[in-house]
Every structure is written in C-alpha cells, then in structure tokens.
Amino acid sequence: MKADNLIxxxxxxxxxxxxxxxxxxxxxxxxxxxQRAQVIKGHLQxxxxxxxxxxxxxxPGMKYHASKDFIDFESRKTKFKELVEALKDGNHYMIGLQxxxxxxxxxxxxxxxxxxxxxxxxxxxxxxxxxxxxxVNKIRGDIARQLVLDLDKRVEADHSKxxxxxxxxxxxxxxxxxxxxxxxxxLTEIGIPSxxxxxxxxxxxTTRHSKVCEAMRCHQTVRLHTLADEDALTLFLSHxxxxxxxxxxxxxxxECGGLPVAIVALAGALRNWPxxxxxxxxxxxxxSKQFVDIDEDLVTIYRCLKLSYxxxxxxxxxxxxxxxSIFPEDYEIPINLIIRLGIGLGIFGEADEYCASRSxxxxxxxxxxxxSLLLNVEGKxxxxxxxxxxxxAQWTAKEDIxxxxxxxxxxxxxxxxxxxxxxxxPDQLDGTKLEIVLLWISGxxxxxxxxxxxxxxxxxxxxxLLAGYGRKFPTPPSLSRSILSTPSLSPSLxxxxxxxxxxLDGWELGDISILKNLQSLVTLELKNCLIIELPxxxxxxxxxxxxxxxxxxxxxxxxxxxxxxxxxxxxxxxVRNYNVKDWEPEDDNEIAPDISSSALQVFFIACDGLKxxxxxxxxxxxxxxxxxxxxxxxxxxxxYLVGRAEVLELGNLGQxxxxxxxxxxxxVEDEGMDNLIKLYLYEWVDIECxxxxxxxxxxxxxxxxxxxxxxxxxxxxxxxxGGAMPSGFLEKLQxxxxxxxRKLQNIFLDETLKLPHLKIRGRKKK
Numbered sequence: 001m002k003a004d005n006l007i008x009x010x011x012x013x014x015x016x017x018x019x020x021x022x023x024x025x026x027x028x029x030x031x032x033x034x035q036r037a038q039v040i041k042g043h044l045q046x047x048x049x050x051x052x053x054x055x056x057x058x059x060p061g062m063k064y065h066a067s068k069d070f071i072d073f074e075s076r077k078t079k080f081k082e083l084v085e086a087l088k089d090g091n092h093y094m095i096g097l098q099x100x101x102x103x104x105x106x107x108x109x110x111x112x113x114x115x116x117x118x119x120x121x122x123x124x125x126x127x128x129x130x131x132x133x134x135x136v137n138k139i140r141g142d143i144a145r146q147l148v149l150d151l152d153k154r155v156e157a158d159h160s161k162x163x164x165x166x167x168x169x170x171x172x173x174x175x176x177x178x179x180x181x182x183x184x185x186x187l188t189e190i191g192i193p194s195x196x197x198x199x200x201x202x203x204x205x206t207t208r209h210s211k212v213c214e215a216m217r218c219h220q221t222v223r224l225h226t227l228a229d230e231d232a233l234t235l236f237l238s239h240x241x242x243x244x245x246x247x248x249x250x251x252x253x254x255e256c257g258g259l260p261v262a263i264v265a266l267a268g269a270l271r272n273w274p275x276x277x278x279x280x281x282x283x284x285x286x287x288s289k290q291f292v293d294i295d296e297d298l299v300t301i302y303r304c305l306k307l308s309y310x311x312x313x314x315x316x317x318x319x320x321x322x323x324x325s326i327f328p329e330d331y332e333i334p335i336n337l338i339i340r341l342g343i344g345l346g347i348f349g350e351a352d353e354y355c356a357s358r359s360x361x362x363x364x365x366x367x368x369x370x371x372s373l374l375l376n377v378e379g380k381x382x383x384x385x386x387x388x389x390x391x392x393a394q395w396t397a398k399e400d401i402x403x404x405x406x407x408x409x410x411x412x413x414x415x416x417x418x419x420x421x422x423x424x425x426p427d428q429l430d431g432t433k434l435e436i437v438l439l440w441i442s443g444x445x446x447x448x449x450x451x452x453x454x455x456x457x458x459x460x461x462x463x464x465l466l467a468g469y470g471r472k473f474p475t476p477p478s479l480s481r482s483i484l485s486t487p488s489l490s491p492s493l494x495x496x497x498x499x500x501x502x503x504l505d506g507w508e509l510g511d512i513s514i515l516k517n518l519q520s521l522v523t524l525e526l527k528n529c530l531i532i533e534l535p536x537x538x539x540x541x542x543x544x545x546x547x548x549x550x551x552x553x554x555x556x557x558x559x560x561x562x563x564x565x566x567x568x569x570x571x572x573x574x575v576r577n578y579n580v581k582d583w584e585p586e587d588d589n590e591i592a593p594d595i596s597s598s599a600l601q602v603f604f605i606a607c608d609g610l611k612x613x614x615x616x617x618x619x620x621x622x623x624x625x626x627x628x629x630x631x632x633x634x635x636x637x638x639x640y641l642v643g644r645a646e647v648l649e650l651g652n653l654g655q656x657x658x659x660x661x662x663x664x665x666x667x668v669e670d671e672g673m674d675n676l677i678k679l680y681l682y683e684w685v686d687i688e689c690x691x692x693x694x695x696x697x698x699x700x701x702x703x704x705x706x707x708x709x710x711x712x713x714x715x716x717x718x719x720x721x722g723g724a725m726p727s728g729f730l731e732k733l734q735x736x737x738x739x740x741x742r743k744l745q746n747i748f749l750d751e752t753l754k755l756p757h758l759k760i761r762g763r764k765k766k
Contacts, residue, residue: 073227073228073231073234073235074228074230076104076227076231079108079222080108080111080112082222083095083097083109083204083222084112084115084116084121086219086222087112087116087121087122087175087202087204088116088121089220091219092202092219093198093201093202094198094202094203094205094216094217094218094219095202095203095204095205095218095219095221095222096204096205096206096212096213096216096220097109097204097205097206097207097221097222097224098207098209098210098213098221098222098224099223099224099225100259100297100298101261101297101387102261102262103226103259103260104227104261105179105180105206105207105224106179106206107260108224109177109179109206110127110177112204113125113127113175113177113204116175117175121173122173122174122175123170123172123173123174124170124172125174125175125176125177126142126147126174126176126177127177127179128146128176128177128178129179129180129330130178130179130181130182130185131180131182131328131330131387132180132183132329133182133405133406134181134182134183136186136190137159139190140159140160140190143192144159144162144163144166147163147167149166151163159191160188160190161191162191163190163191163192164188164193167192167193167201168193168197168199170200170201171200172200173202174200174201175202175204176192176201176202177203177204178203178204178205179205179206180206180207180329180387181205181206181207181216182208182209182212184212184215184216185205185216187203205218225258226257226258227259227260228258229258232258232263233249233253235260235264235267236249236267238267239264239267239268239271239372240267240270248282251282252266252267252282252285255282255285255286255303255304256300256304257300257301259300259304261301261305261388262300262301262303262304263304264372265304265308265371265372265389266285266307268370268372268373269281269307269308269311269312269371270311271370271371281307281311284307284310284311285303285307288306288307291303298388298391301388301392302395305373305388305389305392306392308371308372309321309373309392309393309396312367312368312371312373314364314367316347316360317364317368319342319345319347320347320361320368321368321373321374321393322393322396322397322400322401322417323338323341323342323345323347323417324338324368324383324385324393325389325390325393326394326403326417326418326419326436326438327419327438328405328419328421329387329390330384332382332383332384333382333383333384334381335362335365335381335383336381338361338365338383339365340501340525340546341462342361342364343357343358343501343522344436344461344462344500344522345435345436345461348360348364353570354522354546354570354571355570358571358602368383369383373385373389399414400415401417401418402415402417403418404418404419404422406421407423411429411430411431413430415434416434416435417435418434418436418437418438419438419440420438420439421442422439422442423441423442424441424446425439425441425446425448425450425452425453426453427448427452427453429453429456430456431456431457431460432456432457432458432459433459434457434460435460435461436461436462436463436464437460437463438464439453439463439465440464440465440466441465441466441467441468442468446467449492450492451491451492453492454496455495458495458496458497459498460498460499461498461499461500462499462500462501462503463496463499463501463502463503464501464503464505465505466503466505467505467506467507468506493514493515494514494517497520498520499518499520500520500521501521501522501524502515502518502521502524502525503523503525504525504526504527505525505527505528506528506529507528507529507530508529508530509526509531510532511532512526512531512532512534513537515535515537515538516535516537516540516541518541519543521541521544522544522545522546523544523546524538524544524547524548525546525547525548525549526548526549526550526552527550527551528550528551528552529552529553530552530555531552531555532556533554533556533559534549534554534557534559534562535562536561536562536565538562538566539562539565539566539567541566543568544568544569545569545570545599546569546571547563547569547572547573548572548573548575549574549577550573550576550577552577552578553578554577554578555579556583558632559577559583560633560634564595564633564634564637565593567597567598567599569598569599569600570599570600570602571600571602571603572600572602572603572604573604573605574603574604574605574606575605575606576606577607580629580632593634596636596640598640600640601621602621602622603621603622603623603624603641604621604622604623605624605629605641606623606624606625606627606649607627607628607629608625608627608628609625610623610625610647610649622646622647622675623645623646623647624641624642624645624647624649626638626642626650626651626652626653627651627652638665639665639666639667642661642666643666643667644675645675645676646675646678648678648679649680649681649682650680650681650684651681651682651683651713652682652683652684653683653686655686656684656686657686658686659686659687659688659692660689660691660692660695660722661690662691662692662696662703663691663692664692664695674703674704674705675706676704676706676707677708677709678708678709678711679704679707679709679710679711680713681711681713681715682711682712682713682715683713683714683715684714684715685715685716687715687717688716688719688722689717689718689719689721689722690704690717690720691721691722691726692721692722693721693722693723693724693725693726694722694723694724701726701727702726702727703727703729704728704730705727705728705729705732706732707730707732707733708732708734709733709734709735710730710735710736710737711737712737712739712744713740713741714739714740714741715740716741716742716743717741717743717744718743718744719745719747720747720753721753725752725753729753730753730754730755731754731755731756731757732757733755733757733758734757734758734759734760735761736755736758736761736762737760737762739762
C-alpha cells in the first residue's frame, strides 16, 4: 500500500513535469522522483514475494491477435517492410497505416506486430480496437490489462495518470497498435505519453481516413491499396477451396476489386456450389441494383457481401446474421448468448424443446462462419463481425434495425431490432413493433422511471438490460455498492405480454416475484444482480426452459428449494453467487420433487467457479462443483448432477457414508456414468476407490472410459478400482495428478490398469 501511494505521487509529479518548460523545475522534480524510487524499491524488497504473488498470469502477445490464415502476398511485402522499417526508426514514434475499408489493414498491422515482438525489436506489443465512436475508458482499460495494470481499485479520474506513468517508466521499447481509428484521439487523455515524453513508447494507428493520420501528426503514413490480381486470385481460390474454375474465379476477383474482405466473403459463399451455379452468381453480381446512400469506395464491398448474404439460401442463417449485427462494433458475442437470443426470437423453431433448438442454432452459426460472415474469436466461445460486414448487415435490414450510440439519436418508427446505449432510460417512445431491445445503460445511476419506456412494447420478445456498459464495476463483497438501483423495474415488465427472453445484468432488483406473470417467458438470466429471493412461483412458468443466476447476491432462502421444483428446466447455470453459506431453508410443507422426472440436460453449477476451467463459459455443457453446495441441494439432486456431469469436482463434503463414486453415488444403470471427461476429488476422507466393482455388476460395462483428466488431492483412496476392472477403465486418460493420497497403493504396478494415452502424471506426498 505504501508503494502504491508513492507510485501514485510519481504519476502526478510526472504529469506536471510533462507540462513544464522550466529546466530547473524539472531537475528538482527529477531528484524527488529518484528519491521516491529508492523508497518504493525498499518497500517492494521488504515483501520479497509481492510481485510473484500479486501479479496475474502473463497474457498472450500478438500471436493471439494475428490471423492464423495469413498469406504472405507479394503485393503486401513492400508495405510490410515499410511498416517494420518505420517502427525501427527511432525518430518515427507515431505511424499511420491508411487504406479504404476492406483492404486488410488490421491483418497487416497484427502481422507486423507479431513480427517485431518475436524479433525482440519491441519488448511488448499491445493491440487495441478503437472503433466508432471511440470509448476512451475502454481503450485505457484494454491497454492497462495488457500491461497487467489494475485500475479497478483506483479513482477513475486518476486512471490516465496511472497508465501514463506505467508506460513512461517502461524500460524497453513498447508498441501500441490502435486499430480502426475514425477520428483524432487525445493520447494524453487515454494515458499514452506522446511528443517529447514518448521515450520508449511507439504508436501505430490503422484508419480509413488520411485526415486522421494528419490530425494525429503521424511521422510516416503507409498507404495500403487493394491486392494485385494474382494475389487476389490466390486468396479467392484458397477460401473457395477450388482450383477447377479459374476462369470464373478471375471474373469474381475482378468484381471484388481486389478487396480482401469482399473476396473472402464471396469465396466462402461459393465454396461448395457446383460450377453451374457459379455462373448464376456471377450474373447476379454483375446485375446488382444501384446502391444508394453508400460511399462510392464501399459499393464493391457492399455488392459482394450482399450477394453472400442473399446466397445463404437459409432464412435461419440470414436472421441470425442480422441479429448479430446489432451488437456494438468489434463486440465479441458469446455463442451461448446468440443462441439464447435466436431461440427467443423463434429463429430455430419452438422454444419448448430448448436443447434441440440449441443444436439447430449451432449448425446455423457454423454455416455463417463457413461463409466468413461471422468470425470465430480465437481462444474464446465467441464470434464477431468484421466492421464492414456489420455495416452491410445493418444496411440490408435498415428498415428493421437501428443502433443508437449517442444521446442525440432517437428511435425511428417501425423498427424491430434495436441496440441502444444511453446514460439513462430513454424517454417514452413508440415501440409497438419492437421485437428485441438491447438497452445498455452507461450512466452512474438512472434517474428516470423505466415504466414509460416499456409501456408500448407488447410485441417485445427479447429484453437485454445491461447497467454500467463501458465501465467496470468494482468487485463486491457486497453488490449493493456496485449495481444500479431500480426498484420500479420489475412492475414495468408487466406490459411485456409476449416476452420470451429477459437478461438483466448489474441491477438492484429486490423483489422479483412479478416475473410469475410473464407466462411466455422461456429464458431468464440474472447476472451481477441483487435480489431478495428466488420466488417460489417461478416454478409455475411452464415455458421456462433456461435459468441462469451468475454472480448475484441473493439475500435470503435457499434458491434450490425452488429450482428443484422447476422440472421443466432444460438448462441451468448457477455460478459464483453470493451469500451461499448464509442461506437457510424456508419452511416448506410441499412434497419433495421427483428428480427423476427432471428435463435438465445442460448445467453449470459451481459456487466458486471450477478448478479445472479458468472461466464459466459453456464450452462443456455439464459441469458441477460440489463445494458449498451439498447443504443446498437434496441428495437426489446431488446424485443426479454427479451422475450426468462431464466435468465433476467433489470436495469438502464432510462426513459421508459414500466409499466410492460407483455405485455409492453413481448407479450402475445410470446412463451418465461414462460421460466424465474431467474428475477432481479433494479433501474427502471417506472415499476408498473410484469404483467398487465388488458391489455392482459392471465388469462387462464401460465405466470412466472417456475420462481425460483425473486429479486426486488429499483423499483417502486406497485404489482406483476395487474388485475386477471394468472394460475400458481409464483407457483414454491423458493427465493423472495425485497429491496427499497417503493410503493409495502404487497403481503403476497394477498390470490390469492400461493407460496407453497417459501424457502427464504427478504424485506428491504431504
């Protein structure tokens, strides 16, 4: 804390110094900084392990951002070299990469960043998407995260100073790539040293507009043009996965004007088409109607992308494509979110069969990715849109879609899909045709009543209300300080007679019992919200198939007494909610629910997250961590979840009568006993083995045959299998880690245990 305070003082002194022209004053302040630096060093030395323990893990570098499908075109090598040489020139610390939309500026910039980082020309390269309109807080936060600088615990007014100081003190060369800049940015406001203070900090901007490079006083601007004919043909054929129609391919490439984004999208659309239909597509492309209200430079791209959209020949894919376009530019959309929204809009059929609809949604999403109209986000369960693809989508459905990003814009008549970023609830409007509203409030506290906003939205199917968009809430212990209080929010929902999906993020809701009146509700997600309790009447919502409670503060009563009675639920997410240990069961005279009749097929249940995953995404659909959960759920529910989990973590269970997983918890006839992919057992003294075949007839059955990872920590297992070993037992195991298993015999001496795929094994004793 002492070191933090001194660092804060250093930042303030340097900021004042940067505005001073007086040499003597700078000299005195420099001496003060040097003295404080020694004091800081002393504080850090006093706590030797401070940096090791306090710093988060290292974030991936430019290799993460660089395209995996990059082609080293001849017509790009000169531009690549120009950028690298400009960055190596110590006099050029502000460089621009300018080109019309779709020429591949981002791809080239990320490849250059990867090159100079790997060659150690720069110690670190930071990549930040700016977009339009620019959000200074987001830009600053993205840079800080990549520098492993925690701004969340500091006053927001000081963020730019702290970031400025961190970059100014960076000992080696640092490159910051600001991608997709639309207007002049004030680097000092962001927290980036510039001018004579730049020291080791270099900035590369990409932009469509040469005036931006001039306004930001770039020392050198590299102009990026369209691809040469030969390179354009190579790109087209690589994405069309064809080499037998080069005559037509040449013609398509001409129509694309050498623009990579148009070439990739068009080739993706034609990938699996027979040659005869390529002729039809070419004729259609050449006979495209005149595009009005479009910048002349973008007409070629619009023609090609519109053809790709039209030739999806799939209404579901087209509707999902348009739905994705209402999110903010460069937004990484969680796949699970667009599935929920698509199901809520009825794109994938009736929502009564949620999991079946999910499968159809995934197939449609994959079709859009194959057509290059959606892009996978590397390392995440997310997709995003190229900014030009997004523009074309919104233009295609301009009668139905409106994206409002400032207080000046108002809702136009007859819109169906709306994204609205505002400081407060907008004024009353005519929303009689609205089907989906994404309203993301960025103000500190709404002051208007939302009732008027929702009053005329009887056709609304999806409502996504996010509080605090564009700023990060402090981490609770108590959420009441970090969420927006809107006590009248719930009554205002009564007018939403046809609502299918409600997602509320960051709201103090209090009593939510009013939700029982929304009989058409299929999906309900509460995230970062404060509620009094999960009302009993939720179980009366017969159409409710998806329930999510994430990082919520639930003030009283065990929510699982309600959840277990919602037998119609197909998907359940209960992740990192607060006050778990304080919940007491409510007096309940109802008959215990029959868990065997549950429709639950997908679940992610963990009070403190999962030890085996770094996030709570839904890449694996059946995850259960029992810690803090055993007292909340019935034994029947406990066994139901354990028997169907794909990722299972059991620990700190206290005294139990269970000596094995199979058959004491997981029954032999249970269809899910072979579903496990990852198994973690910890702090469990009662268990003696994973499976006790002497108690059950499972020798001719496959048990744990799909298990990839097995982790045992401080458990009293004597052996992995008691009795005869079942067929396929642990044969796919790749990772085995043992620690503190004092009673475990040497399993590697057991000749009946076959571990042909084992890659990692570790054993430690306490």
